[in-house]
Each structure stands twice: as structure tokens, then as C-alpha cells.
Amino acid sequence: MIEVKNVTKKFGDFIALDDFSMHVERGAIYGLVGPNGAGKTTLIRHLCGVFKQDAGEVLIDGQNVFENAALKQKMTIIPDDIFYFIQSNTKDLMKFYKDMYPSFDEAYFNKIASCFPTIDMKKVVRSLSKGMQKQVAFMLAIAARPELMILDEPVDGLDPVMRRQIWSLIMADVAETGLTVLVSSHNLRELEDVCDHVGIMNNGKLLIERSLDDLQTSVTKIQIAFDNDEMPKLPSDIEVLRKISNGRVHTLIVKGEPHVAEREIAKLNPILMDVLPLTLEEIFIYELGGENYAVREIII
Amino acid sequence: MRLEKSLFNMALFKKNISRTWLLGLAYVLALTIIMPIQYLLRYNYNVEKNGFVAGYTPQMDLTWFMADASNSEYGFGIAIVVVAITFWYLFNKRDSYMMHAFPVSRRSLFFTGLLTCIIVSFVPVLLISIIMSIIGLATGGASYGVIWYWAFTVLVSTLLFISIALFAMMCTGQLITAICFYVGINFLCFLMEAAFRMLAKRLMLGLGYIQMKHFNALTPLIFIKNACDIKVMLRGSTEAYDYIDIQYGSTWYLFAYLAASVVITIVAYILYKRKQNETVHEFIAVPLFKPLFTIGASFFIPLVLACFASSFVFKIKYEYTYGTRFAVTVILSLVLGVAFFFANQMMIEKTFRVFNMKKIIQCAAFTLLSLVIFMCFRLDVANIEGRVPESEDIEWAAIQGTYSMVFTDADDINKVREVHNNLLKDKGELRDLVHNSNRNNKYEPYSELTFKYKLKNGEYLVRVYEVIDTEAEAASATYLSAVQPVLDFINKPEVIKEHVLGNIWDDCTVKDVSISNITKKNGAGWAAYAADFDITKSQMESKNKRVYNALLKDIDDGNLFITHFGDDVFGYDYNITYYNDFSLIISNQREAYFSDESTFKGVDLPPIYEQTINASLNTRCENTIDALIEEGFLESKDSLIKKTDYQSYYDSTKEEYESR
Known part of the structure; x- marks a missing residue:
């Protein structure tokens, strides 16, 4: 669905996207994560056709996005900082979206509206709270019946009930219509619940891109203890991202197939060995730790 | 028509109209007060005070009223407001990003916006013209030709100003700057000429004449008013008017402006197509214009300031010679030019860190170029000071001392040329005339002697010289030989x-x-x-x-x-x-x-x-x-x-x- 090939974008001397490539399958829910300033929003603006890349290609369904109105009719965007026309209420905006997006489903919009009872349809949207504005943006975006939704911090500012409500609606659409979702968020715990694919980016580059299952199995936390305080030397084919020792107990963050690491470590005869799955947040932190991410020292 | 090829987007148009209709309404109301209501009050006054006598008919009155009405001023005002409201999103990151994320091409955004601007600014004028026609019909004074010529002039000037406003909007990422650019572009030619004339007045002999009536076609706000206006004249005696003579302004100019507005609109569209959204909030959004603006602003603004400063010094010290005046103007221009050069860089790049080797070399090159221009003025390489047009190029020649005298006869024109050439024989004498006559703080009053030539190509050549009394103590023999022939000529009884x-x-x-x-x-x-x-x-x-x-x-x-x-x-x-x-x-x-x-x-x-x-x-x-x-x-x-x-x-x- 989305194909980004070797995209470079510079703002003056600053390189926001550096030979960036990514790939999103149709029907996937792709979580885009990265530290502040990684280039996520810049990437999203390229995907929306707002920015034009200096080099490379940004393709959706094999077509360039920039200045492609027909293609943009198949996608909706909820940016972090939402724009609404002055003096427009939700109904006015609904009419605007209806005219703009041929596949806009008014009946569906009305149906969704019932899920958001706090929204006054006749009230000027700009006068609503930030959370309510997000809800309106979501209602409009999903009622356009897009094939692709691009969400930048979509549930930021929403209460837990509304978050759940929105995600359940998205998931239902994904299941029913094969909607593809690209979501950028710092709420990794939430992404972990909804995403099936994850891309981690930093400094304008994509560090990792794979399915969440693969990702979670590719990095493992192994707790081991030996008779002696000193841990025997690990085989060289085990890539340890992090090692934390507390007396005889050692915690290893190991990259690679967990079974291989488990088997190799077992050969060292530990008196205790536990293999634990990593959360997305942990993976994010450990992966970026290797990228000289500033938070590394704090975690240690 | 395929969507990406479409020029028009109905959803956007509706949204644009919903934002601008109030402006259109306000425009209608303002025009209604200025035109029909004012005319009806005038008509009523004439009826009550027996104004329609001695052959003066309501038709003459309405014709006169329409001929007096403003035209280009309306377009100048409404254009920038309606364009700013329609294209407001270009100046706010959030709005710009979202508008460009909608499924609508820039082509549609631009041309739908343009259509909105045209409708909002045209409909009120057409409405008022219809109302004025109806009033004319009802009062027995239908002057349809004058009414609709006025409407055509207003519409063409509005279209022109809309195109200029669009161009200004595409050049920058800041709304206030866009409005400043709009005004600046409209008066750019005049301002540049004024700056050069100010410089010429200080550095050259006989130059520095600026007459407001001589705005050329590149200053449309004034030029349309002058060249495309309707002129009317009541014919007959003061006892009884026979008819009203109507002279329509140049329709050719209006069509030329129409063509120009199309070209400027296309240029604005190309700029929009290439505009990068990340330039929102930037002082100049078009990379090519950055050096142009830097050079222009760093040359002309310091030049004007230096000229004012030079005059100020001259006012307080009459012993100030031409050579000193030249030096003060040039040095001040160059120093201020360097300051403005870096100030412009700071504005464009939004940082104080502009003092790098590249910029310093650019500044040095710019300063050198400025100095060359000043030296060209000083040395009169284009022979501007000494230029007296050839007889066959002159439509009329004029001398203005105490009285304005315009000569159209070939012999007289040659005589004017002769006394003018004679005056220019010793430029040095006239250059420091005021300085020499006031050398010891003894103030010698001086007046201005003007030579003006209207050339057959429509251009004017004007030279103004400061002259003192021929009997003054400071009047040398050389001075007398230069100016006495002029006096002898213009003081002849015939x-x-x-x-x-x-x-x-x-x-x-x-x-x-x-x-x-x-x-x-x-x-x-x-x-x-x-x-x-x-x-x-x-x-x-x-x-x-x-x-x-x-x-x-x-x-x-x-x-x-x-x-x-x-x-x-x-x-x-x-x-x-x-x-x-x-x-x-x-x-x-x-x-x-x-x-x-x-x-x-x-x-x-x-x-x-x-x-x-x-x-x-x-x-x-x-x-x-x-x-x-x-x-x-x-x-x-x-x-x-x-x-x-x-x-x-x-x-x-x-x-x-x-x-x-």
C-alpha cells in the first residue's frame, strides 16, 4: 500500500529524512515510533502529499502522492495539530468532507456520531475542547471510508474510554473493509495492543521495520544466575544489547532468535534461567540505546 | 474531466464563498453609499434647488457624477482583502498542511480561490452598475456608456490588482509581508525611480524632478486613474449648456492591463505550484527572490536614507559643496547598504548568525557594484546631464521661471534648445552655484529654472537648475553668459x-x-x-x-x-x-x-x-x-x-x- 523509497528531505542544512525507505502492506496497522525529532511527522507530511521530497519516491498504491488528488480521496489524515475552518460546526465540516471525499458515508457518520454523544453538532468546532476536536476529526476521517488512514498522535488528549472507542472503531473497519492504518504515537503500550507492524525510526532513518510478533521475538530478556558472582563468557554468536548484573543474577537483553540464545546459554549450566518477552516500549528503548539515544544513561 | 486536471472544486468554492460573502456584502454596501445613494441625494438636491436649469440635464449630471467616480482605488482595496481571506491558509502551518492534505490539487486550490476572488469583487461592481443604470433610466438621465465604461475600468483594475495580490501572496510565507509586498509591487517602479531621482538630484546637475502626474503604466493605481478616466466637459455658455462632451480614457490600456493580469496570474500560479509548504512563516518563500530582495532593499533603502541625510547636512551648512555632497551620499549609502545587507539576511534566514565568509564576500561584491553605479552617476557615463533632445524628437519644449511657457513652433523649440545647450556649457559653474553664492554665510536667494521637453514618443525630459539673481554679487561672468540668454528669450514682449x-x-x-x-x-x-x-x-x-x-x-x-x-x-x-x-x-x-x-x-x-x-x-x-x-x-x-x-x-x- 505504502512504499517509501530512499527519500531524502532537507530543511536548510538539517537532514530530516535521510535516504529513508519503508513499506506498509495493505490492511496492516503500522505503528511508527521514534524519539522526538526522529522525522515521523516529516514522513507523515510526505505521505499526505504536503511536503515534496528532495530525492526518492513516496508511493501509495504505486502512485506518487504529491499533487495526486485522486489518490488523496482514498486516504484521510488526522494530524497532531488539527485544522478546522473558522466558524464551521461539525455539520458544516461533514458537508465539506462529503463534497471532498466521494466515498464519504453520511449514514455511517451519523451512526458513529451516536458513539460520541458529548459532541454538539451545531457548535463551532474551534470552540470545542481539544479532546472533542480530536473526536470530530476522527468521525470525519473514518466516515470518509478511506482505504488508508494516517494518524499522528490520534488519541492524544482523549480520555481512556474515548481512546478505546476510537480504536475499536478503527479495528472494526480494518476487519470489515481492509483499511490500512499508519499511526504515529509515543504511547507504545497502546500501539502494542493495536499494531501488527512496527517501524522504529531515528535521525531520519528507519532502524527497524517488521511485524510486532517478529519484533517481540527477535529481542528477548533472559534472566540467568550462576553459582559464582562472575558470569561465564557468553558465546560470540549471541548479540547482547544490554547486560545488567545484580549479584549472581544477570539480566541480558539479547537480539536474535530466542531459542538459539536459550540453547547456547543453557550450555553454560546456569542455576536459574528465565526467558521473558519484551514490551514494545522496552524494545524501543533498547534499540535506540544502541543509537546513542540520550535516554540510555538514565535507563541504566 | 479527471480530478487532477480540474481547475475547480465545488466543495472548496462553497467554503471560500462562506468565508468571503460578508466582505462582498460590505463592498456592496460601501459602493451603494458612495454611488447610488450619493447620486440620489445629489439628484434630489438639484431638483429641490432648481439645479437642472440652463440646459443642465439629469443625464449631464449623471455623466458628470460617473466621470468623477473613483475607479482603480476600489480594485486596489478589495483585491488584497479578498485574496488575503481566500488564501489565508498559506500563512499558517497547520492550515496550510491540512489544506494541502485534502484531496484537491494546487491547481484547483488556486483557480477556485481566484474564481472566488473574482466573484466577490466583481458582483458588487456589476450590481452597482445595474442600479446606476436603473437610476439613470428612472431619472431620465441614462448614461449607459459612461456607467459601463466605469464598470469595465473598475473590473479590469480589480482583476489586475487581484493578480498582483496573488503574486505577492506566493512570494512570502507571512501575511503582513505579503500585504507590504502588494503595496510595494504596485509602487515599485515609482519608488525605484524616485530613489534614483533623489540620487540624481544630489549627484547630477539638473535632475531630481518628480512630478506625480508622470506615473507610468507600471504604477497602475495612479496610471489607470490618469489614463483611463472619463473626462467630461459641458458645452455651451454659462447661461445655457448645449451638450456634454465625453472623452473616454484609453481602452487600449485597459486591454493591456487585462493581458498583464492574465500573465501575472499565470506567474503566481507557477509560483504556487512550486511553493514548498515548509516555507510557511518564511519572509521570502521563493528562493530566486531572496538575492533579488536583498540587493534591492540593500541598495534603494540606504540610498534614500543617505540622500535625506545628505540634504539635512546641506540644509544646516550651506558651504557644503557638490563634491562633499557626493561623498556624503555615497559613503552613507555604502555603509547603510552593508548594514541592510546583513539585516536582510537575518530576516530571510531567521537567525543572527549570518556573518560567514560566503555572505561577507557577497556583501563585498554588492558594495562594489553599488560603488560602480554611484561612479557612473558621478561621471555621467550615460550623458544624462548634458542631454538636450533633438528637435525632430520634440513635440513641445517649455521653460519655467516665474511663468510656464510652452513652445510648439519649430523655431521656438530650437531657441529653447539653444539656450539650454548654452546653459550646459559650463556645468561646474551651476553645480556649485548655491555653494559659491553662500560662501561666507551670506545667504543669496535662489530660484528654479526648469526646462521641460515633451517628446514625440510620449516621454518627458525635465531638467531643473537652481539659479540666482543675475545682479547678485556671486553671479560671475560665466554664470551670466550661461543664464542671460534664457532671460532675454523669455522676457521678450512677444x-x-x-x-x-x-x-x-x-x-x-x-x-x-x-x-x-x-x-x-x-x-x-x-x-x-x-x-x-x-x-x-x-x-x-x-x-x-x-x-x-x-x-x-x-x-x-x-x-x-x-x-x-x-x-x-x-x-x-x-x-x-x-x-x-x-x-x-x-x-x-x-x-x-x-x-x-x-x-x-x-x-x-x-x-x-x-x-x-x-x-x-x-x-x-x-x-x-x-x-x-x-x-x-x-x-x-x-x-x-x-x-x-x-x-x-x-x-x-x-x-x-x-x-x-
Whole structure:
């Protein structure tokens, strides 16, 4: 669905996207994560056709996005900082979206509206709270019946009930219509619940891109203890991202197939060995730790 | 039509209209007050006060009203407002990003926005034109041609200003800057010319003349008003008008502006297509314009400031020579230019960190270029100072000292050229004339001598020289040889009669003679005029003619309308000139009066057949004064008061009044 090939974008001397490539399958829910300033929003603006890349290609369904109105009719965007026309209420905006997006489903919009009872349809949207504005943006975006939704911090500012409500609606659409979702968020715990694919980016580059299952199995936390305080030397084919020792107990963050690491470590005869799955947040932190991410020292 | 090829987007159009209809309504209301309501009030006043008499019809009145109406000003005002509201999203990151994320191409965004602007600004004008036509029909004064020519002028100028506003909007990422650019672009040519003229005035001899009437086509706000306006003239006598003469402005210019607006709109569209969204909030959004703006602003603004500073120094120190003035202007321009260069860089790049080697080299190159331009001025490489047009290129030539004299005859034109060339023989003498005449802090008054040529290609060439009295202490022999031929020429009686009295001086009736009788007894009233003579019209004209003939004799004797240099602007010698107002009206209904004054100023008036001649009589005008007394216009010579006496009397009565 989305194909980004070797995209470079510079703002003056600053390189926001550096030979960036990514790939999103149709029907996937792709979580885009990265530290502040990684280039996520810049990437999203390229995907929306707002920015034009200096080099490379940004393709959706094999077509360039920039200045492609027909293609943009198949996608909706909820940016972090939402724009609404002055003096427009939700109904006015609904009419605007209806005219703009041929596949806009008014009946569906009305149906969704019932899920958001706090929204006054006749009230000027700009006068609503930030959370309510997000809800309106979501209602409009999903009622356009897009094939692709691009969400930048979509549930930021929403209460837990509304978050759940929105995600359940998205998931239902994904299941029913094969909607593809690209979501950028710092709420990794939430992404972990909804995403099936994850891309981690930093400094304008994509560090990792794979399915969440693969990702979670590719990095493992192994707790081991030996008779002696000193841990025997690990085989060289085990890539340890992090090692934390507390007396005889050692915690290893190991990259690679967990079974291989488990088997190799077992050969060292530990008196205790536990293999634990990593959360997305942990993976994010450990992966970026290797990228000289500033938070590394704090975690240690 | 495929969506990406579409120029129009209905959803966007509806949204645009929902944002701008209030502006359109306000425009309609404003125009309604200015046009139909104002005209109806005027019509009502004329009906009530019997204004429609002596052949003056409602149709004439409506024609006159429409001809007087503003045109380009409306377009200039509405265009920037409607374009700013329609394309507001270009100046806010959030709005711009979202608008460009919607499924609508820039082509649609641009042309739908343009259509919105056109509709909002055109409909009110069309509506008002229809209302004015209906009013014309109802009041029996339908002047459809004038009404719809006015509408066409307003619409074309509006379209032009919309295109300029669009261009300005695409050049920057800041709304306030866009508005400044809009005003700046509209007056760019004039401002640049004014800056060069200011420089030329300080660095060159005879230059520095700026006349507001000479705005060229690149300053459309003023030019449309001047060149495309409707001019009307009531025909007939003051007792009864026969018809109204209507002269429409140049339609050719309007079509040229129409074509220009299309071109500018296309350029604006190309800029929009290439505009990068990340340039929102940037001072200049088009990379190519950054160096252009830097150079332009760093050259012209310091230049103007330096010229002002140079004049200021000159005002406080008369000993300031031409050479010093040149040095002060150039050094100040260069120093300020460097400061402006880096200030512009800071504005464009939004940082104070602009002092790198690359920028310093660029600045040095710019400064060198500026210096070359200044030296070109100083050395007059284009022979601007010494230029006197060839006879065959001249439509008319004029000299203005105390009076404006316009010469159209080939011999006269050659004579003007001859005295002008003679004046330029020793430029150095005139250059430091004011300096030399005021060398020891002894102020010698100076006046201006102007040579103006209207060329056959429509251009004007104007040179203005500062001159002092030929009898002044500082007037050298070289100076006298330069300027005396000019005085000899313009003070010839036949030249005075032809160009001060006018072309009908020897074939005219004198309709009226008037002189104020001033006595100190008159108190606050001061002046009194002779009572109406109880005689026939022909007797009156004979009486007037006798005064006129005496006036001609005074001119022949060199007593009146003599130009001196260094006098005040009216050429008065207060010690001999009378304060009394004296005027006469000369008329010839068969031959149009050629007004030297209007022609010199470039005022294009409809033909006139009579003219009021005002003269400041002086003690030498014995012939005229005697005739005035003899014919009963003036009680006696006691009724005359000299300007100096009047001033002292006025001062004393003022003191007396204040002491009371």
C-alpha cells in the first residue's frame, strides 16, 4: 500500500529524512515510533502529499502522492495539530468532507456520531475542547471510508474510554473493509495492543521495520544466575544489547532468535534461567540505546 | 474531466464563498453609499434647488457624477482583502498542511480561490452598475456608456490588482509581508525611480524632478486613474449648456492591463505550484527572490536614507559643496547598504548568525557594484546631464521661471534648445552655484529654472537648475553668459504675450476686468471692487479692451510679467509690487485657448475658450494703472497698496487687534 523509497528531505542544512525507505502492506496497522525529532511527522507530511521530497519516491498504491488528488480521496489524515475552518460546526465540516471525499458515508457518520454523544453538532468546532476536536476529526476521517488512514498522535488528549472507542472503531473497519492504518504515537503500550507492524525510526532513518510478533521475538530478556558472582563468557554468536548484573543474577537483553540464545546459554549450566518477552516500549528503548539515544544513561 | 486536471472544486468554492460573502456584502454596501445613494441625494438636491436649469440635464449630471467616480482605488482595496481571506491558509502551518492534505490539487486550490476572488469583487461592481443604470433610466438621465465604461475600468483594475495580490501572496510565507509586498509591487517602479531621482538630484546637475502626474503604466493605481478616466466637459455658455462632451480614457490600456493580469496570474500560479509548504512563516518563500530582495532593499533603502541625510547636512551648512555632497551620499549609502545587507539576511534566514565568509564576500561584491553605479552617476557615463533632445524628437519644449511657457513652433523649440545647450556649457559653474553664492554665510536667494521637453514618443525630459539673481554679487561672468540668454528669450514682449496671456492675446474680447480697491478704512473687508457699470455689453467690452491694450503696452515696455532669477516663487519684488488683486478674462469662442500652464503640468483638459489672466501690477505699470483709473475700475492711485506696505499695515493692525 505504502512504499517509501530512499527519500531524502532537507530543511536548510538539517537532514530530516535521510535516504529513508519503508513499506506498509495493505490492511496492516503500522505503528511508527521514534524519539522526538526522529522525522515521523516529516514522513507523515510526505505521505499526505504536503511536503515534496528532495530525492526518492513516496508511493501509495504505486502512485506518487504529491499533487495526486485522486489518490488523496482514498486516504484521510488526522494530524497532531488539527485544522478546522473558522466558524464551521461539525455539520458544516461533514458537508465539506462529503463534497471532498466521494466515498464519504453520511449514514455511517451519523451512526458513529451516536458513539460520541458529548459532541454538539451545531457548535463551532474551534470552540470545542481539544479532546472533542480530536473526536470530530476522527468521525470525519473514518466516515470518509478511506482505504488508508494516517494518524499522528490520534488519541492524544482523549480520555481512556474515548481512546478505546476510537480504536475499536478503527479495528472494526480494518476487519470489515481492509483499511490500512499508519499511526504515529509515543504511547507504545497502546500501539502494542493495536499494531501488527512496527517501524522504529531515528535521525531520519528507519532502524527497524517488521511485524510486532517478529519484533517481540527477535529481542528477548533472559534472566540467568550462576553459582559464582562472575558470569561465564557468553558465546560470540549471541548479540547482547544490554547486560545488567545484580549479584549472581544477570539480566541480558539479547537480539536474535530466542531459542538459539536459550540453547547456547543453557550450555553454560546456569542455576536459574528465565526467558521473558519484551514490551514494545522496552524494545524501543533498547534499540535506540544502541543509537546513542540520550535516554540510555538514565535507563541504566 | 479527471480530478487532477480540474481547475475547480465545488466543495472548496462553497467554503471560500462562506468565508468571503460578508466582505462582498460590505463592498456592496460601501459602493451603494458612495454611488447610488450619493447620486440620489445629489439628484434630489438639484431638483429641490432648481439645479437642472440652463440646459443642465439629469443625464449631464449623471455623466458628470460617473466621470468623477473613483475607479482603480476600489480594485486596489478589495483585491488584497479578498485574496488575503481566500488564501489565508498559506500563512499558517497547520492550515496550510491540512489544506494541502485534502484531496484537491494546487491547481484547483488556486483557480477556485481566484474564481472566488473574482466573484466577490466583481458582483458588487456589476450590481452597482445595474442600479446606476436603473437610476439613470428612472431619472431620465441614462448614461449607459459612461456607467459601463466605469464598470469595465473598475473590473479590469480589480482583476489586475487581484493578480498582483496573488503574486505577492506566493512570494512570502507571512501575511503582513505579503500585504507590504502588494503595496510595494504596485509602487515599485515609482519608488525605484524616485530613489534614483533623489540620487540624481544630489549627484547630477539638473535632475531630481518628480512630478506625480508622470506615473507610468507600471504604477497602475495612479496610471489607470490618469489614463483611463472619463473626462467630461459641458458645452455651451454659462447661461445655457448645449451638450456634454465625453472623452473616454484609453481602452487600449485597459486591454493591456487585462493581458498583464492574465500573465501575472499565470506567474503566481507557477509560483504556487512550486511553493514548498515548509516555507510557511518564511519572509521570502521563493528562493530566486531572496538575492533579488536583498540587493534591492540593500541598495534603494540606504540610498534614500543617505540622500535625506545628505540634504539635512546641506540644509544646516550651506558651504557644503557638490563634491562633499557626493561623498556624503555615497559613503552613507555604502555603509547603510552593508548594514541592510546583513539585516536582510537575518530576516530571510531567521537567525543572527549570518556573518560567514560566503555572505561577507557577497556583501563585498554588492558594495562594489553599488560603488560602480554611484561612479557612473558621478561621471555621467550615460550623458544624462548634458542631454538636450533633438528637435525632430520634440513635440513641445517649455521653460519655467516665474511663468510656464510652452513652445510648439519649430523655431521656438530650437531657441529653447539653444539656450539650454548654452546653459550646459559650463556645468561646474551651476553645480556649485548655491555653494559659491553662500560662501561666507551670506545667504543669496535662489530660484528654479526648469526646462521641460515633451517628446514625440510620449516621454518627458525635465531638467531643473537652481539659479540666482543675475545682479547678485556671486553671479560671475560665466554664470551670466550661461543664464542671460534664457532671460532675454523669455522676457521678450512677444513671448510674454503669446505664452503668459496666451495664444488668443491678439484676437480676443475682454469679458471682464477686475481690480480690488484697497483702503485702510475698509477695516476687515480690505478690498472693494468697482460697482457694476450701467452700460451695454459692447460698451463694457470696449472699456475692458482699453485696459487690456494699456496692459499690452506695459508688456511691450517691459513693465509686467518679467522673470528674474532668485526671486520668490511668484517673482514678486515686494517693494514695487501692488497687493491689489488684478485680473481680466479674455475670450475667443472661435479658437481654443492654449494653456501653457496646464500643458506644462501635463493636465489634459478639454478645450476652453476663455481664460482668466491674473497679473501683479507694479509701480512701473503706469499705462495699465492710468487706464484702470480712467475707465473707473480703480478709484485713484491711493487705492493701490504695495505688498510691503500691506504687510506692515497688516502686522500693525494685528498687534492692535491683539492688544484689544
